[in-house]
Amino acid sequence: MNSIFFYFVSVYCKLYEFFNRILLFSVFQFQRKNDDEIRPQSVNYHFTRVCNYSCGFCFHTAKTSFMFDLKNAMIGLKMLKQAGMEKINFSGGEPFLPGKGKHLGEMVKYCKQSLKLDSVTIVSNGSMITEGWFKNYGQYLDILAISCDSFDEETNKAIGRGQGTKNHVAQLYKVKKWCSQYNVLFKINTVVNSYNCNENMVEKIKGLNPIRWKVFQCLLIDGENAGPDALRNAEIFYIDNETFERFLKMHEELDCLVPESNVKMQNSYLILDEYMRFLDCRNGSKVPSKSILDIGVENALKFSGFDEAMFKKRGGIYKWSKEAHSLEW
Numbered sequence: 001m002n003s004i005f006f007y008f009v010s011v012y013c014k015l016y017e018f019f020n021r022i023l024l025f026s027v028f029q030f031q032r033k034n035d036d037e038i039r040p041q042s043v044n045y046h047f048t049r050v051c052n053y054s055c056g057f058c059f060h061t062a063k064t065s066f067m068f069d070l071k072n073a074m075i076g077l078k079m080l081k082q083a084g085m086e087k088i089n090f091s092g093g094e095p096f097l098p099g100k101g102k103h104l105g106e107m108v109k110y111c112k113q114s115l116k117l118d119s120v121t122i123v124s125n126g127s128m129i130t131e132g133w134f135k136n137y138g139q140y141l142d143i144l145a146i147s148c149d150s151f152d153e154e155t156n157k158a159i160g161r162g163q164g165t166k167n168h169v170a171q172l173y174k175v176k177k178w179c180s181q182y183n184v185l186f187k188i189n190t191v192v193n194s195y196n197c198n199e200n201m202v203e204k205i206k207g208l209n210p211i212r213w214k215v216f217q218c219l220l221i222d223g224e225n226a227g228p229d230a231l232r233n234a235e236i237f238y239i240d241n242e243t244f245e246r247f248l249k250m251h252e253e254l255d256c257l258v259p260e261s262n263v264k265m266q267n268s269y270l271i272l273d274e275y276m277r278f279l280d281c282r283n284g285s286k287v288p289s290k291s292i293l294d295i296g297v298e299n300a301l302k303f304s305g306f307d308e309a310m311f312k313k314r315g316g317i318y319k320w321s322k323e324a325h326s327l328e329w
Helices: 002-036 070-082 098-114 131-140 153-159 168-181 202-208 241-250 297-301 308-313 322-326
Strands: 042-046 087-091 119-124 143-147 185-192 212-217 257-260
Touching: 070 098, 070 297, 087 098, 098 119, 098 131, 131 168, 143 168, 153 168, 168 185, 168 202, 185 202, 185 241, 212 241
Parallel strands: 042 087, 087 119, 119 143, 143 185, 185 212, 212 257
Antiparallel strands: none
């Protein structure tokens, strides 16, 4: 009788151990799956493709004029916040074009005031910005980045960064002044290309004193600025790695310099297009997911091609809020 009892106890213990291992393995697999999931910590929302400039190397061209209304845009932005977004960067096209900046301003205000995002930023060519916009929305904006590829106005015109008689460089200095007045951090973006690769910008950048000077290598994207279906042909602007490195060497004394080669840039940005679709750039073109409004953020992220390791390696996480910088002053 005792032997039968101990036999069943032994079988029970073995079964308990067996099922416990299955449970632990399942928990491990679930945890590992969660660890592999992408969190949209920093998102670049290109909510419009329309632009008033015609930069020859543009890699997000005006293939459509579509733009979500504020109601749908805000639904998507809230979904991103719930999925883990901490920083939103609004871009285009030219983001200040729709409604003369009001559409953008209302999204900026919503993200900072209602969603309470840590960082709200904009990339713009600067041409449409007015002091009135800063008065209405400057308090909700952390960083404004202005694209400037040269301090020679003729070079800017040759690149296509200009409109009519407007002086791009003069507007850059105006925007810098307004950023200082209205407590918005100022940043400059430069695309190094065949037209500006020999220009020494050290003294000009020192004088403007941006918190960051993002320096990109001209990038070719099939269907955007390269290939038979593209609206631009950026091949004449393209530079090799050696030329890009020479430009960086010329400016290495600048502490604000943040270099981004094609290798660093291509897959390390979470790009959301005008339909709120993530764009996968891994194969040299932009392959869209379905809209996050249709399938949710988590499902759309699976098709983003996002290289999170490179995002962190290139310094994608930094002191990106006004509050973080004010603590240093």
